[in-house]
Amino acid sequence: MLTHDTLRKLNEMKLFGMAQGFEDQLASAAAAHLSFEERFGLLTDQEMTFRENRRLRRLLRNAKLRESACIEDVDYRTGRGLERSEIASLALCNWIRHGINLIVSGATGSGKTWMGCAFGNQACRQGLTVLFQRLPLLLEELAVSHGDGSFRKCLNQLAKVDLLILDDFGLAALNAVGRNDLLEVIEQRSGHRSTLITSQLPVDRWHDYLSGGNPTVADAILDRLISGSQRIELKGESMRKLRGTRRPAVA
Structure with a gap:
C-alpha cells in the first residue's frame, strides 16, 4: 500500500521519470544492495533525463524539420567542400547564441536542406x-495574414525562435509584398536571433533576385542577412544520385 501511495503521489506531482525509476528499482534485485543516497541519486538522474528527453521531443516537434538529419551523419567525402573542424565548431551552436546567420548554398541535390535540418536538430538537442x-510557403502564409489581421502575430512568432531556417531561398520569384514581408522578418531577428538560409542561388546573385526594381529593399535585406554571417558552400555530385549508386549518403 505504501509503495502504491508513493507512486501515485510521484505521478500526481508529475515526477514521471522518478516514478518509473522507483518501479524499476522495486523490480531490480541489484537495487536492494544500494544505499539510500545511491538509490535517491539514481531517481533524481532518471527524472532529469525524462524531462530533458520530453523537452527535446517538444522542440523537435515544434521545429517541423523537413529531414531526419543529425550532425554525426554528415558525409565528408572528397569534393563536397566540407571541413570537419568547421562543422564541429558550428555544431557547438555558439553562432546561434550570438545571433549570427548561416548561409548554406550549393547546386540542386547537394544536400542544403539536409544540412540545414542537421543544424536544426543539433540546436534542439542543446x-x-x-x-x-x-x-515560398512562408511568404504565402504572410500574405494571407495581412488579410485576416494576424500578420503582426506571425511576425512576433518568427522573431522569438532562436534559429529560423529559411529553405529554398531564391527558388520562387518575389513580388513587392513578399519582398517587404521578408525584410520585416529579417529585421525583427537581425542582431539577436539567427537565421539559416539554404539556397541554390549564389550569394553574388541575391541582390538581383531581391531588388525587383527596388534596390533599397534589397540592400536592407542583404545587409542584415550577410553582414557577419558564416557560410557553407556545398560542392560535388548530387547526393540524390549518389544515394542510388553508393552506400546511403547524407548531408
Whole structure:
C-alpha cells in the first residue's frame, strides 16, 4: 500500500521519470544492495533525463524539420567542400547564441536542406528553439495574414525562435509584398536571433533576385542577412544520385 501511495503521489506531482525509476528499482534485485543516497541519486538522474528527453521531443516537434538529419551523419567525402573542424565548431551552436546567420548554398541535390535540418536538430538537442520554413510557403502564409489581421502575430512568432531556417531561398520569384514581408522578418531577428538560409542561388546573385526594381529593399535585406554571417558552400555530385549508386549518403 505504501509503495502504491508513493507512486501515485510521484505521478500526481508529475515526477514521471522518478516514478518509473522507483518501479524499476522495486523490480531490480541489484537495487536492494544500494544505499539510500545511491538509490535517491539514481531517481533524481532518471527524472532529469525524462524531462530533458520530453523537452527535446517538444522542440523537435515544434521545429517541423523537413529531414531526419543529425550532425554525426554528415558525409565528408572528397569534393563536397566540407571541413570537419568547421562543422564541429558550428555544431557547438555558439553562432546561434550570438545571433549570427548561416548561409548554406550549393547546386540542386547537394544536400542544403539536409544540412540545414542537421543544424536544426543539433540546436534542439542543446535546448534552443528552432523553426523550419520553406520561404515560398512562408511568404504565402504572410500574405494571407495581412488579410485576416494576424500578420503582426506571425511576425512576433518568427522573431522569438532562436534559429529560423529559411529553405529554398531564391527558388520562387518575389513580388513587392513578399519582398517587404521578408525584410520585416529579417529585421525583427537581425542582431539577436539567427537565421539559416539554404539556397541554390549564389550569394553574388541575391541582390538581383531581391531588388525587383527596388534596390533599397534589397540592400536592407542583404545587409542584415550577410553582414557577419558564416557560410557553407556545398560542392560535388548530387547526393540524390549518389544515394542510388553508393552506400546511403547524407548531408
